[in-house]
Amino acid sequence: MAETSLFCQVNTLATGPADTAKKHVPVITIQGNAKVGQPFTVNIKVGEAPHGMENGHFIQFVDLYCGHIYISRVDFTAELNRPEVSLSVVLQHEGKRTLRAFSRCNLHGIWEGTKEVDVTK
Template sequence: MSLVTVPLVLKAGEFYDVKITVGEIEHPNENEHFIQWIEFYIGDVYLARFDFAPVMTKPDVTIPLKLGHHGLDSTLRVLSHCNLHGLWEGKFQLKTE
């Protein structure tokens, strides 16, 4: 599962850095076992995908996020894919003011 670091309440129209880290402990990153990619969504809206190679990259991502609506709860969804264990999803509720 992914860990996400972001303020729980965001001001609409302002950018905030969202940090995504795969696993509560560091995920293996070797040729035989590694994170292949991370996808990033707000609700069902696709925002970005990050692809990783084993050994030479680390499956940690920081991306600037700006929500444009006021007073609505948004679900931040992070999908990651491990070459051995398949698909993992994390969901995090964000609020804008």
């Protein structure tokens, strides 16, 4: 059953119920170093604990932002996907940036996970 209160906000590890957060907060990891204008790989896995992908309860998509700038969306299909993705990202400005990933569960709403990245020349 859908938890309606979770649909009224963007949920995080800090604000969501711990048991639910464990399965929904996107975990971002980076391969290698982020250099200005050079592609690097951003891995996003929904949840420290696996989230099921059954018809009726599944992760619908993941969005990736750098700060407030949209980068990508990946849609998922129940039964046919696991909510994990690797993206090739190119950032054009030097300095510390915050990667923000949002996952949406059809029963538990939107969840945000973040990762700080230092983009160097």
